[in-house]
């Protein structure tokens with residue numbers, strides 16, 4: 022029973038280790054300034070609640086940066102026309118049926134754009150130019166484990182993180198603290214598993230070394246001079262030459 026508890030305790034410590042590593046990686050990516058806007062990035066047009074989320078989907082190693090607005094299908098059709106033709110301005114009206122919407126999987130589930138309550142204020146009522154943009158960042162490796170967002174309709178209102186001062190030539194720098202549950206879980210398993218293997222290998226190596234020098238594999242006590250199969254006088258584990266049995270003490 023004591024062994025089972027010890028195994029659970031070790032597993033918990035290693036899981037914490039996975040969380041710590043995943044968090045450190047996400048924070049490092051935010052701190053490093055690698056996250057950068059890119060106007061040439063792929064653009065997504067996904068229908069959400071009868072409107073269209075139009076997102077610049079910018080990706081890098083360990084991060085994803087979404088620069089998005091919410092528009093009517095008619096306005097989104099014009100945006101998509103410009104995207105398709107590689108032009109930045111057009112004076113044109115298009116039927117909403119021009120729009121060929123992207124499947125929902127093209128945008129990450131952790132983004133806040135799925136919930137209309139998180140959308141910036143309406144910008145299409147008077148066909149105003151695009152002024153309300155929401156920015157969303159996810160960081161972590163292999164999957165984004167933490168995310169934050171902010172919009173220019175709510176100046177300085179950061180949700181899930183904060184921006185840091187930029188350095189010359191660097192991209193955005195930020196700290197984030199809002200976990201993306203599934204991403205953090207999978208990253209923690211990803212980093213926790215090698216930790217388990219590493220600790221297991223270290224324990225095994227210790228046991229091999231103890232056996233080689235004629236010591237108890239459980240506690241390291243010197244068993245030379247004892248009869249084959251004798252129990253370890255220090256901890257009660259089966260010692261020299263014997264097959265391993267549970268220690269008599271405590272049972």
Ligand SMILES: [Zn+2]
Nearest residue numbers: 237240253256
């Ligand atoms: Zn021993």
